[in-house]
Amino acid sequence: MAEQKKMVEEITSMDEDFAKWYTDVVKKAELCGYTSVKGCIVLRPYGCAIWENIQKIMDGMFKATGHENVCMPMFIPESLLEKEKDHVEGFAPEVAWVTHGGSEKLEERLCVRPTSETLFCEHYKQTVQSYRDLPKLYNQWVSVVRWEKTTRPFLRTREFWWQEGHTIHATAEQAQEETIKMLNVYADFCENVLAIPVVKGVKTEKERFAGAEDTYTIEALMHDGKALQSGTSHYFGDGFAKAFQIQFTDKDNKLKYPFQTSWGTSTRLIGAIIMAHGDNNGLVLPPKIAPIQTVVVPIAYHKPGVLEKADEITERLSGVCRVKCDKTDNTPGWKFAEYEMKGVPLRLEIGPKDIEKNQCVIVRRDNREKIFVSLDELEEKIPELLDEVHASLYKNALERREKMTYEARSFEELKEIADNKPGFIKAMWCGDRACEDKLKEETGVTSRCIPFEQTEISDKCVCCGKPAKKMLYWGKAY
RNA sequence: CGGGGUGUAGCGCAGUUGGUAGCGCGCUUGCUUUGGGAGCAAGAUGCCGGGUGUUCGAGUCACCUCACUCCGACCA
Numbered sequence: 408m409a410e411q412k413k414m415v416e417e418i419t420s421m422d423e424d425f426a427k428w429y430t431d432v433v434k435k436a437e438l439c440g441y442t443s444v445k446g447c448i449v450l451r452p453y454g455c456a457i458w459e460n461i462q463k464i465m466d467g468m469f470k471a472t473g474h475e476n477v478c479m480p481m482f483i484p485e486s487l488l489e490k491e492k493d494h495v496e497g498f499a500p501e502v503a504w505v506t507h508g509g510s511e512k513l514e515e516r517l518c519v520r521p522t523s524e525t526l527f528c529e530h531y532k533q534t535v536q537s538y539r540d541l542p543k544l545y546n547q548w549v550s551v552v553r554w555e556k557t558t559r560p561f562l563r564t565r566e567f568w569w570q571e572g573h574t575i576h577a578t579a580e581q582a583q584e585e586t587i588k589m590l591n592v593y594a595d596f597c598e599n600v601l602a603i604p605v606v607k608g609v610k611t612e613k614e615r616f617a618g619a620e621d622t623y624t625i626e627a628l629m630h631d632g633k634a635l636q637s638g639t640s641h642y643f644g645d646g647f648a649k650a651f652q653i654q655f656t657d658k659d660n661k662l663k664y665p666f667q668t669s670w671g672t673s674t675r676l677i678g679a680i681i682m683a684h685g686d687n688n689g690l691v692l693p694p695k696i697a698p699i700q701t702v703v704v705p706i707a708y709h710k711p712g713v714l715e716k717a718d719e720i721t722e723r724l725s726g727v728c729r730v731k732c733d734k735t736d737n738t739p740g741w742k743f744a745e746y747e748m749k750g751v752p753l754r755l756e757i758g759p760k761d762i763e764k765n766q767c768v769i770v771r772r773d774n775r776e777k778i779f780v781s782l783d784e785l786e787e788k789i790p791e792l793l794d795e796v797h798a799s800l801y802k803n804a805l806e807r808r809e810k811m812t813y814e815a816r817s818f819e820e821l822k823e824i825a826d827n828k829p830g831f832i833k834a835m836w837c838g839d840r841a842c843e844d845k846l847k848e849e850t851g852v853t854s855r856c857i858p859f860e861q862t863e864i865s866d867k868c869v870c871c872g873k874p875a876k877k878m879l880y881w882g883k884a885y
Numbered sequence: 886c887g888g889g890g891u892g893u894a895g896c897g898c899a900g901u902u903g904g905u906a907g908c909g910c911g912c913u914u915g916c917u918u919u920g921g922g923a924g925c926a927a928g929a930u931g932c933c934g935g936g937u938g939u940u941c942g943a944g945u946c947a948c949c950u951c952a953c954u955c956c957g958a959c960c961a
Contacts, residue, residue: 417897417922426955434896445952501960522961555960556886563960616961636961673961707919740921747921758920768920885961 418748420687425631432681433560436690436749446558446565450674453749456698457677458568462548464600464695465570465672468592474544474572479526481549482517487525491650494524497617501553503565519552524618524643524669527573528651531665538577538657541665542585546572561678562635562885569673575665577657579644582666586642589670590623593638601676602693602800603627603683604808605637606831606880608856613843620644626855626880628808629682632829634855634882637679640670678885683804684773690750691772693800694793701789702746703732706739706758717757720767720785724755727786728793747772752796753789773799816865821881825850831882835875837868845870852881 417435421428433439438454450458466476482505489495502518520526527545534540550568558564572589576582590607597603605625616622619641627637645664648654657663684691694700701724705717714734721732733742739756746754756768769778769788773796780788811830815821824832832852836842846869847853857877868875 424955430954441953443952497960551961553960556958557955557960559954567961569961639961671961675961704920709919736919738919738921738923740919740923742922743920744922756920760920 418687418689421630421685428685428687429678429681430560432685432689432748438677438681438690439560441560444565446555446563448560448564450568453698454677457680457692457696458674460696460698461600461676462570465592465596466546466548468596469546469570469572472544472588472592474546474574477545477547478549479520479523479530479547481520483520483523483525484515484517486515487529488518490525490528491618491647494618494647498522498553501555503552503554520549521551521553522669522671523547523549523551523571523573524647524667525651527575527669528647528653528667531575531648531667532651532653535575535653535655535665537655541655542574542576542581544572544574544585546570559678561674561681564674567673567675569671572668572670574668575648575653576667577655577663577665579666582644582668583642586621586623586640586668586670589668590625590638590640593640593670593672594625596672597625597627597637597676597679598801600693600695601680601683602797602804603637603679604801604805606856606858607860608858608880610639610856611836611840611843611854611879613840614854614856616641618643618646620646624856626831626882627679627683628804628811628831628882629679629885630685630807631682632811632883634831634880634884635675635679635682636855636884637676638670638672641668643667643669684800685750688744689748691800692750692752694752694797697750697752698729699731699746699749699751700728700793701730701753701755702742702751703730703755703757704739704742704746705732705734706756706761708734710759712762713757713759716762720755720757720782723785724789727790753792771796773803814864815869815881816867818870821846821852821869822850825852825881825883829883831855831880833862833864833878834869834881835863835865835867836877836879837871837873838876839868839871839873842868842870846881851883853884855880855882855884 418431419427437451440449440451498521502521505517548570550566552566555563555565574585594605594607597605605627607625610622610624621642623640624636625638627635629635645666647667648664654662655665703717703721705713708714717732721730724730752772754770761767765782766779769780813824813832815824815832815834821834843854857879861878864878866875
């Protein structure tokens with residue numbers, strides 16, 4: 408696969424310059440555009456269609472687990488943001504402030520939401536009185552703003568689109584269960600929809616969300632060996648409830664503090680798709696979220712019967728997949744390159760030679776395999792192939808991750824790997840923040856998560872040699 | 886926020902010792918083509934990122950500024 412010949416000249420090869428490859432793909436696939444505000448991107452139709460497909464499927468999964476959608480305002484008064492100490496400390500450095508309404512200076516400045524915990528808390532305070540009001544299982548699809556210093560399309564933008572789930576429960580157990588449940592929904596989505604394998608685990612205190620008791624995460628490995636945090640789920644305990652004075656009367660007629668969670672995934676997932684599946688010819692889209700799943704390319708379409716046949720095939724396929732027929736007067740070669748760049752999973756070529764034999768040529772984007780398919784079998788064959796593409800994308804990504812996951816038993820070994828082999832490093836940890844800081848400082852890796860699936864690599868901390876508590880995934884991250 | 890790079894046509898770039906703005910791709914029109922980014926012909930497109938200065942004269946020199954981009958620190 409690495410030896411695959413590069414056929415599109417405009418895209419920088421990923422081995423040559425991964426960062427440039429990434430921006431080339433984003434541009435050439437027409438996923439987004441830049442604007443006059445740094446870090447604020449336009450989701451162009453093709454990128455937007457991918458996001459819409461992500462939203463549609465994920466939203467269905469939220470509904471299936473009992474969640475309801477709401478819409479909160481985008482402004483948070485400074486005094487509201489400040490109510491939970493850790494939370495405000497975490498976010499204050501990167502919020503955007505509104506200071507004027509028209510020409511009048513506001514009494515109190517408003518921040519543009521960087522996340523909406525405080526708004527949900529204010530709302531819960533108004534609507535939760537009894538245990539009968541619980542749980543509330545909410546989600547919203549909105550954009551948020553975080554004034555990042557360095558930005559990259561999809562991976563880190565100042566405004567980004569996401570979903571944030573917020574729930575409130577009568578007991579800690581229920582809230583903890585919810586936190587894990589939604590983490591599993593995310594992992595399920597990444598693996599079964601995006602074909603990206605993820606490591607599930609919990610963050611160390613250092614990497615925890617501001618205000619959370621526990622932050623759970625799914626970590627994916629990109630083509631260049633860097634980790635991408637692809638979704639997080641937070642357990643808040645009753646910390647926010649206490650800070651916001653949210654209380655309810657329980658069955659035993661006692662006033663109690665409820666327990667909360669929040670969880671989010673963002674347009675960063677599009678970055679994950681690009682970097683997990685893409686190749687030197689551009690984007691490779693997992694079929695389930697591909698705006699176009701099959702592109703029909705008529706060959707020598709001026710010849711009698713070709714366009715008619717292409718139309719007929721397109722019409723038939725519209726019942727089994729998202730299909731587009733490109734009837735523009737660009738040459739076939741141009742179209743091949745174009746749709747490869749855009750990651751369309753299947754290309755169907757139909758020309759005079761095929762029509763004679765009642766067949767067509769189907770080419771898979773992921774491995775370029777060329778298959779001759781009888782026109783009588785299209786409706787069965789196309790969905791089968793889409794499933795195969797999904798399965799093989801997942802399999803390849805998983806194999807690559809496994810190949811790029813190393814184990815380290817000593818500091819020297821870890822440093823050696825961190826310096827020379829991009830990827831995940833599994834290593835034991837004593838639980839001390841000091842060791843985490845030292846590893847970051849001296850090797851550049853951060854703790855990605857404490858995975859649920861623990862294996863005891865050794866009994867000593869990779870950094871200080873003291874007795875180890877947990878095995879962690881370490882790595883360089885986006 | 887530190888370090889590097891780049892700003893000239895829609896995109897990618899050239900522009901020498903300062904002297905009236907160029908190339909490729911794309912775009913428009915026509916004809917011929919069509920199984921891996923087609924060929925020929927004729928067109929259209931410029932606040933040289935912005936400002937100040939030096940100069941008879943600035944895309945070119947100086948200073949300032951803004952934006953983008955890459956690498957670090959901080960973060961979904």
